Amino acid sequence: MFTCIYVPNFSIAAALRAEPELQTHALAVFEGKPPLEQIVAVNEKSRELGICPGMTKSQAELCPGIALRPRSQLQETSAHSALLDCAQSFSPVVEDTARDTVLLDLAGMESLFGSLTKISYEIFDRATALGLNANVVTASNPNAALVAARGLSVTPATGRLSRGHPSTSLRTGPAPAPNSAQGLWVIVILPGKEAGKLAPLPVDVLFDENLEDDQKEEAARLLETLDRWGIRNLRALAALPEVSLSERLGQQGLHLQKLARGAASRTLAQVEAPLVFEEAMELEHPIVLLEPLAFLLNRLLEQLCARLASRALATQELRLTLELSNLTGVDDEFENVGIPSESDESREDLRGRQSAQCKAEEDRRLFPSVILSGAGSTRSAIPAESKDPYSQQSSLRWNRAPQHNSRQTRFIRKLSLPLPMLDAKIFLKLLQLDLNAHPPGAPIIKIYLSAEPARPRSAQGGLFLPPSPEPEKLELTLARIAGIVGEQRVGAVELLDTHHPEGFRMRRFVAEVARKVPQRKSPDAAEAEAAVTALRRFRPPLHANVTLENSQPIRLMCPRKKEVQGEILWKAGPWRFSGDWWEREAWSRNEWDLALRNDDTVAFYRLVHDLLAGEWFVEGTYD
Amino acid sequence: MGRPFLFDDEPEPEVFCHPERRGECAKRIPHGVEVSLPYFEAFHDPRLASITPASHLEFRSAPEMASSGIPALDALTGGLPRGCLTEICGSASSGRTSVMLAALATATRRGEYCALIDASDALNPHALAAADVDLDRLLWVRCDENSPQRHKDTEKNLFQKRIPSRGANQSEHRLEQVLRATDLLLESGGFGLIILDLADVPYQAARRIPLTTWFRFRRAVEHKPTILLAIEQHPIAGSCSSLLLQLGSQSGSMAPIISPSHTQLLTELQINVELARSRLDRKPARSAAFETKTAWAG
Numbered sequence: 001m002f003t004c005i006y007v008p009n010f011s012i013a014a015a016l017r018a019e020p021e022l023q024t025h026a027l028a029v030f031e032g033k034p035p036l037e038q039i040v041a042v043n044e045k046s047r048e049l050g051i052c053p054g055m056t057k058s059q060a061e062l063c064p065g066i067a068l069r070p071r072s073q074l075q076e077t078s079a080h081s082a083l084l085d086c087a088q089s090f091s092p093v094v095e096d097t098a099r100d101t102v103l104l105d106l107a108g109m110e111s112l113f114g115s116l117t118k119i120s121y122e123i124f125d126r127a128t129a130l131g132l133n134a135n136v137v138t139a140s141n142p143n144a145a146l147v148a149a150r151g152l153s154v155t156p157a158t159g160r161l162s163r164g165h166p167s168t169s170l171r172t173g174p175a176p177a178p179n180s181a182q183g184l185w186v187i188v189i190l191p192g193k194e195a196g197k198l199a200p201l202p203v204d205v206l207f208d209e210n211l212e213d214d215q216k217e218e219a220a221r222l223l224e225t226l227d228r229w230g231i232r233n234l235r236a237l238a239a240l241p242e243v244s245l246s247e248r249l250g251q252q253g254l255h256l257q258k259l260a261r262g263a264a265s266r267t268l269a270q271v272e273a274p275l276v277f278e279e280a281m282e283l284e285h286p287i288v289l290l291e292p293l294a295f296l297l298n299r300l301l302e303q304l305c306a307r308l309a310s311r312a313l314a315t316q317e318l319r320l321t322l323e324l325s326n327l328t329g330v331d332d333e334f335e336n337v338g339i340p341s342e343s344d345e346s347r348e349d350l351r352g353r354q355s356a357q358c359k360a361e362e363d364r365r366l367f368p369s370v371i372l373s374g375a376g377s378t379r380s381a382i383p384a385e386s387k388d389p390y391s392q393q394s395s396l397r398w399n400r401a402p403q404h405n406s407r408q409t410r411f412i413r414k415l416s417l418p419l420p421m422l423d424a425k426i427f428l429k430l431l432q433l434d435l436n437a438h439p440p441g442a443p444i445i446k447i448y449l450s451a452e453p454a455r456p457r458s459a460q461g462g463l464f465l466p467p468s469p470e471p472e473k474l475e476l477t478l479a480r481i482a483g484i485v486g487e488q489r490v491g492a493v494e495l496l497d498t499h500h501p502e503g504f505r506m507r508r509f510v511a512e513v514a515r516k517v518p519q520r521k522s523p524d525a526a527e528a529e530a531a532v533t534a535l536r537r538f539r540p541p542l543h544a545n546v547t548l549e550n551s552q553p554i555r556l557m558c559p560r561k562k563e564v565q566g567e568i569l570w571k572a573g574p575w576r577f578s579g580d581w582w583e584r585e586a587w588s589r590n591e592w593d594l595a596l597r598n599d600d601t602v603a604f605y606r607l608v609h610d611l612l613a614g615e616w617f618v619e620g621t622y623d
Numbered sequence: 624m625g626r627p628f629l630f631d632d633e634p635e636p637e638v639f640c641h642p643e644r645r646g647e648c649a650k651r652i653p654h655g656v657e658v659s660l661p662y663f664e665a666f667h668d669p670r671l672a673s674i675t676p677a678s679h680l681e682f683r684s685a686p687e688m689a690s691s692g693i694p695a696l697d698a699l700t701g702g703l704p705r706g707c708l709t710e711i712c713g714s715a716s717s718g719r720t721s722v723m724l725a726a727l728a729t730a731t732r733r734g735e736y737c738a739l740i741d742a743s744d745a746l747n748p749h750a751l752a753a754a755d756v757d758l759d760r761l762l763w764v765r766c767d768e769n770s771p772q773r774h775k776d777t778e779k780n781l782f783q784k785r786i787p788s789r790g791a792n793q794s795e796h797r798l799e800q801v802l803r804a805t806d807l808l809l810e811s812g813g814f815g816l817i818i819l820d821l822a823d824v825p826y827q828a829a830r831r832i833p834l835t836t837w838f839r840f841r842r843a844v845e846h847k848p849t850i851l852l853a854i855e856q857h858p859i860a861g862s863c864s865s866l867l868l869q870l871g872s873q874s875g876s877m878a879p880i881i882s883p884s885h886t887q888l889l890t891e892l893q894i895n896v897e898l899a900r901s902r903l904d905r906k907p908a909r910s911a912a913f914e915t916k917t918a919w920a921g
Contacts, residue, residue, distance in 0.1 A: 530914055531693050
């Protein structure tokens with residue numbers, strides 16, 4: 001058995017998927033360059049208001065209460081990817097028939113998902129969860145499912161082909177209540193019943209909507225011929241004598257008749273849908289505030305998470321790309337920011353190499369953080385024409401920035417997660433915190449959001465394991481703390497293989513539930529050991545004025561810390577340390593451990609003589 | 624229904640139990656007022672059935688104690704209480720950091736995750752390794768006066784650049800970071816030990832932390848398996864802390880230098896610990912002593 005998932009009125013469906021709040025509004029999609037924009041798709045409410053495809057945008061604007069949206073290839077591509085994800089979540093054998101149509105083979109799937117009717121309803125529900133209102137038809141051959149799914153659309157897509165209302169006798173089960181008003185169908189056609197079920201459909205459903213120009217003419221000629229014969233529906237076409245039909249229309253006529261009878265079978269052209277999860281949104285008006293941006297990001301993240309969930313995947317890396325518009329007053333700031341493209345190079349050549357270097361240096365001085373790389377994120381503002389971050393791996397056909405606007409820049413943030421996660425709210429908060437710390441600096445006109453798929457983590461906590469922080473909550477907490485103390489100042493410590501006194505670095509703190517408890521020493525033996533006398537460091541070290549006698553310190557004074565001064569009561573040293581002499585950051589020092597009187601007690605400090613700089617420092621206190 | 628007022632010259636009314644409900648303490652009736660007030664009937668009111676007199680509330684269960692990693696300290700206090708705030712006070716070189724590292728090492732050895740909120744960025748990572756702390760299980764929050772300022776997310780303009788704070792009171796800025804980070808970590812949960820290292824924060828600044836903040840911390844950590852430890856110079860949490868330990872060094876009397884300095888070595892510190900206050904057991908103040916050894920002492 002084969003199932004066809006068909007999204008009627010695809011342009012409208014893609015627009016509604018991006019803006020679900022327009023479901024109850026009259027909506028029309030226009031296309032073209034101003035002032036020649038034309039309406040290309042309308043929903044049922046717009047049709048009731050008298051709006052139809054082919055009208056100009058100016059005419060449609062006269063109608064009060066109508067929402068007009070430009071046709072967006074980005075939204076349609078995202079919707080098509082979601083459609084493929086929906087199909088792939090039920091069967092590995094999927095045919096990408098058209099941008100609004102997907103066929104899938106359900107052979108052997110009944111044992112996994114239940115009866116065909118149940119599978120059909122689950123497909124319908126999954127498509128609805130992904131923001132797509134679709135017809136779902138299951139039949140014994142793919143062509144019959146395809147013809148039935150397209151013919152059942154009660155809302156003509158573009159108006160090019162007028163399709164009649166389906167007969168209620170076709171319906172084998174009620175569609176879910178919220179969508180039944182939208183004319184959506186979930187049908188299972190039993191084997192042998194194809195001809196009867198397809199009979200009431202109009203003839204034009206046999207022709208694809210997205211034909212080339214020459215094919216359109218051929219289709220129109222055939223339709224005209226059939227119309228002259230009085231053939232209006234598939235029942236009449238199926239009843240024609242084969243020999244006579246072949247004599248008049250040739251093999252094409254016979255193929256059409258087979259389609260009308262539901263007997264034309266074929267093999268699916270299986271596609272391997274790439275595991276690329278990307279959502280995009282093109283904005284009519286630039287965004288300058290974080291709150292409306294967060295609102296849009298939330299919508300994109302929910303769609304992305306729904307797609308990932310449909311494929312039983314999670315993500316470990318989110319990549320946000322914001323296309324920024326040129327802004328009065330900051331054009332010059334972003335003109336040469338980032339990696340220069342070839343066009344930038346040629347322009348710089350015209351100005352002269354020297355002036356370009358001066359400009360670049362000035363830019364670096366003004367924007368030292370334009371290109372950053374850190375443990376958790378990277379940012380780069382790149383001229384739109386110079387670098388397309390998705391050119392290698394993206395399945396989306398990105399709208400390139402207009403040629404005449406060469407000052408558009410792309411702002412990229414990468415959110416790396418320690419563990420695979422799938423929570424849109426957590427992602428949104430993390431992105432908000434990240435953008436809070438790294439604002440783009442210019443109005444946003446396009447938003448691209450992609451997720452790197454990863455297998456969901458499978459870890460089971462034990463009853464007798466000590467509690468550990470919940471990874472999602474911990475990641476959010478760490479991001480919030482990083483916003484308070486700074487990005488590089490929170491995390492776990494990693495010691496470096498060096499003798500340098502500050503030989504460590506910060507790395508990401510990860511709390512894994514499945515991490516085993518270290519068993520390096522038995523608890524009793526470890527506790528029997530004496531506690532360690534630790535050095536508390538002064539960061540930065542305290543500059544000290546030291547009085548020497550026989551090259552040994554006898555008196556100490558720290559201007560910055562009043563309590564660290566006085567006669568040295570006891571001292572041990574010097575201990576000489578040096579290292580990295582082959583590097584520019586070589587270090588060589590003498591260390592002293594000494595005791596000073598601190599009120600009525602004695603405190604121990606580490607005094608350091610930097611041999612290279614010739615200065616004395618108090619590095620810390622023993623505590 | 625309230626308890627009747629008593630005057631100084633009046634004898635305190637005797638309390639007896641209803642003969643049919645003898646033994647049920649919730650039905651105790653003061654003698655002499657059962658006629659004048661519908662006391663007995665009030666207890667039979669089904670709306671008051673769930674009310675338990677304060678005198679018969681269940682005793683708060685004693686908190687679970689966890690080892691601090693120093694046997695002498697454990698013998699003195701029984702360990703560090705979970706779900707409570709513990710203060711460890713002392714001056715420089717009094718062994719506060721040694722106690723902190725020992726607690727961290729013991730907690731990570733138990734498999735718990737720990738967090739250290741370092742107000743002065745004073746932690747020496749090599750000391751962590753010397754104390755055998757599992758570095759993968761320790762979250763280190765390094766407060767800094769040059770960290771970004773706070774701002775409201777919702778009113779954030781995308782043009783706004785981050786401006787580090789300059790000129791503000793450094794201690795107050797660090798303290799604000801400490802308190803906000805502590806709030807977030809306590810809310811996050813899952814940590815076995817959270818340490819607030821305020822040892823280098825001047826007492827004048829540390830005591831400005833309002834008591835309500837400590838009370839909030841105490842409430843946040845209550846009924847959780849988390850040890851909240853504050854390292855400071857002087858006690859600042861007041862009655863919010865369940866355990867207060869005062870540390871001091873015994874090496875106050877130093878012998879005059881008679882041998883060359885390069886023949887001497889700082890190998891150990893003698894630490895004296897005094898149990899200044901404990902809400903867990905009402906015993907008189909006691910003290911104990913232990914020693915800490917430097918990493919090179921072997």
